[in-house]
Amino acid sequence: MRARRPQVGVELTAQHRAGRLAFAREHQDWQIRHWRPVLFTDESRFTLSTCDRRDRVWRCRGERSAACNILQHDRFGGGSVMVWGGISLGGRTALHVLARGSLTAIRYRDEILRPLVRPYAGAVGPGFLLMQDNARPHVAGVCQQFLQEEGIDAMDWPARSPDLNPIEHIWDIMSRSIHQRHVAPQTVQELADALVQVWEEIPQETIRHLIRSMPRRCREVIQVRGGHTHY
16 A cells, blocks of 8 residues: 545535536536537636746645635735636637736626627637636625626536646646756746736647546536536
8 A cells, every 4th residue: 555645626505516416417428519619718826936046836736816816926925826727629718817806797707707708709609608617806796796797608617626627737837847947947927927918829729638537527526416526
């Protein structure tokens, strides 16, 4: 026997499990063509730290912009960058680097929904679906009103379900890519520039492969009765 790290996942209540199970059952028969018009979106924070004299980039999984500063400096002289992105079978949005401050509902509408999601929805055409989690800025009234006025439909996404969102794996790919660079980013601006570059260099086939896993993700949620999956 060998010691292994325990799997880390978000805490799930009975209500969370029920919501995840209901979502999986509703979408278990969706074919790839049903997922084609879906834009999977998310925010992620990447941190630059020099506490051990080696620059590292870590992604803080599960952290959301409503509970933290988007750009901040720690006592070790590092910093962090919050980004937003969206992926679909047919493409991706630009990676948006959020400036200093918290992501409020107004900022989410004015910096993300209006300039990034709305044009993408127009390009996809009828059937477009926005996947976003239940972070407070996303579900705020001003954002819901904007989506309604623009005729943009959002999926009813279950709470505490990062394992159902394929973009989570993109964040992990980006974190590893930057961490493995011969010359690591030395400043927050260099980190932001590196993230944009890595985002643009990810092969579209990688994105398609992740989104094609949605039927398997739904089946696994059903198998574990709404519990954690290996994703």
